[in-house]
Amino acid sequence: MNDPHLLSLTVNGTEQEVVVEPRRTLADVLRHDLRLTGTHVGCEHGVCGACTVLLDDAPVRACLVFAVQAEGAEVRTVESLDAEGRLSDLQQAFSDHHGLQCGFCTPGFLMLAEGVLDEQPDASREEIREALSANLCRCTGYQTIVDAVHATACSRRQEIPS
């Protein structure tokens, strides 16, 4: 049951091959095998959302996905968002609105928000709040996270006239 498995997946545009035990989670492969430690692990039972990544463009809990389930998939993590250190519009909005304090939940919120903005580009502030209730933050009280994502949604809507 614990025989190693050769896993192939694409992470942030780069093809990767990793030898994993079947029980190894995607979060552990990203963090400890590929050393992409931006994805954080907060509860290991799929509630807090700190480990949220995009799996084939949809937000998932990387702690609840076995790595072998990501065979052949495209994974995007927080490390994909900036361009050589230049913050994306969403990251900049988090900074502008003070949407992070300790920063531990932040990568999960960023990836969740990218998924939400992709799936619901016309989302209202309240719809964004509802969607962001998937993840936990212990520092901010959420208001400034909602503000940051809403501001990004508004600016992206202006950039792409509907």
Next chain:
Amino acid sequence: MTATELPGDGHATEPRAEGPRFDGHRGRWVGASIPRHEDPRLLTGRGRFVDDITLSGMLHAGFVRATVAHAQITGIDLTATRAVEGVVAAYDASDLALGDIVALLDRPAEEFTPTAMPILAKDKIRFVGEPLAIVVARDPYAVEDGIEAAVVEHTALDAIVDEETALRASTTVHDEAPDNVLLDVSMFDTPGVDEAFADADVTVEVTTRSGRQNALPLETRGVVVSWDARDDQLLVQTCTQVPHQVRTLVARCLDVPERTVRVTVPDMGGGFGQKCVVGREEVAVAAVAQRLHRPVKWIEDRREALTAGFLAREQTYRTRAAFDADGHITALDVDVVCDMGAYSCYPFTAGIEPLMASAEMPSVYRVPAYRVRGRALTSNKAPTAPYRGVSRPQYVVAIERVMERAARELGLDPVEVRRRNVITEFPYTGVNAVTYDPGTYRESLDLAEATIRDEGWYELRESTDRHIGIGFCCFSERTGYGSEAFAKRKMTVVPGFDLSEIRMDTTGAVVVTSGTMNHGQSHETTFAQIVADRLGIDTARVKLRQGDTERIAYGWGTFASRSVTIGGSAVALASQRLGELLCRIAAHLLETRPDNVALDGDGGVVQLDDPDRRLTYEDIADVAYLRSHLLPKDVEPALTATASFDVPGDGTFSNATHAVVVEADPGTGAIRILRYACVEDCGVVIHPKVVEGQCRGGIAQGIAGALFEEITYDAHGEPSAASFIDYLVPTATEIPDVSIAHLETPCAFTENGAKGAGEGGTIGAPAAVLNAVNDALRHTGVELDATPIHPRVVLDALEGGL
């Protein structure tokens, strides 16, 4: 210590302008919401939290933990564990032979009973989740396999799970405390209490209770320990709020000199007090890393964090208060009982909650006579650490409920009763022998009430059949606990001062140290603002260093909202001294008198009588390091300065009023918050967005305690909440938007005029929410005095009252 003169007394300020500003007094940076220095790395996934650290040859550790609450250990067999594939070693208490964690108070035996917390349980299990053995393996998966293979034999004992079973004392948690009481202090019994009750027009009695909560940093506890043979030193990389205290206990428990232990702190994902005590796991991991001479990592999982991490807040207040016919309080008589769980935490002891409550209970009110008894009980539950606010959310609930009850008895408006009692003249020395520095107690109350009134919430409440309630909470918070104030608690380890060292390099950039410990509070930004203003340089040229026992001579870390008041003052003083040194050297090089030069606010020193003559910091640094033969004869090479700061006397108090409008759902009993307004005064605001963030985050945690979060235990001591399925952490849909209005009463004796802002939100929210819920239920005749407020209780009230 030099007091900095700052203008103005308490007055409402206009919303602050964004970006750098000049006002002649506070310089360019303080008061501006500049981009946080921490943000770029945290937003791009390039922070470095403890679990992000991987060292060559690193092993992983986990703990065999108790599955019963109270038992005599008859055997721990790790044979099968050691045989598990991937397991490298497994140890119980007898294998490691470590010293115990002992926290003491300088109080007589009738007041305080010292108890020991072993690193791994020795003879006895005292709570579900207690660590019994440590398993070390090549990866965390093998660690779990090894833990499963461990065999623990024990003889179960009756569990102490509440005040009743503790005080009945049919069994004891610690032999040293046969009555299960670790602390029993009657801190005040001032003259006139009984007379005031005898003469009272109205006497109210309220029993308030609060549930056991987890501070719940989203990053669980964790540590990586490695042995550095070259430095002859254990390197303990841990997420702690108190690195020097961890160093002391690791050295003490391992019986090695402190020099051989270095504690560093990487990025930290919150703490809220849970990480301001030393964890036994940190010590155990250090011991096995020392023994194996291999790096060892332990990362607490969420189940451990919820059941075996430090908890807080399980308290009962039996409060009696006497009032005259005009609604003035004339006496307060309180019995405080805190269920501290199985052990006394280091360095604060099990006295932390009852002593805080006893010292501060009169709150923002003029109370002429005061009697209080505070007790810390021990039980078979996970132990208690300080949690954001420490007892203040609870005693504020007690006294704010007293105000509400008195208002009902007297037929007065509850805000009016507060107005008649609140302290308005400062400095005010209370019946609790504490002197309160100036604040805006009355002003914040008036503004909060006006906000709610002007927005029409009272009209809505009166004109609808919806169950809408309005609640207030007025409070202050001591944020500058110096050594004098902590010494009054009679701790044997007395926190208070902070140290700072500043160094300027040859390019004119500075590195400044602080003994405080950032974990979300934005110190890297706010301290840089303070330094930048003192030296007249850009904040980008200031780097803050914290969390390294090799670089910081000593520090008390971050807790009790102390960082900007004390640590911020120390970095300001160190910066000022460096500025003085720069001026001395510049005067010599400019061949003028020392009093004829000044910092020019733009990275240089200018000659006052000839402003064309100016030296940049680079010019001066060039001499201080690279051409030291040009220095004045009495100035040593290098550009460094150090300073310490301690808050004198009773410290400083931030204050606030919270106003809440809630609606109770008649179908479910759920409480929805319709409006939350906070009017706060934390003195000079260094960074408005950071202060607002602290307020909102604190309020969210206060709402969590008021409405959602609780760990209960069954009669056998089994905890109810071992996952986020049962421990109800509020999300973005439960926490409302919060408006924040700033009042500003500069502190006269901190360097920057700032008071602390870390805890206030958490302190005010439970009472404000509870009062609002009771207002929503006012027609039912039911008054609630316990948190969290369960929907079932609200529903029963609504159904019973309709």
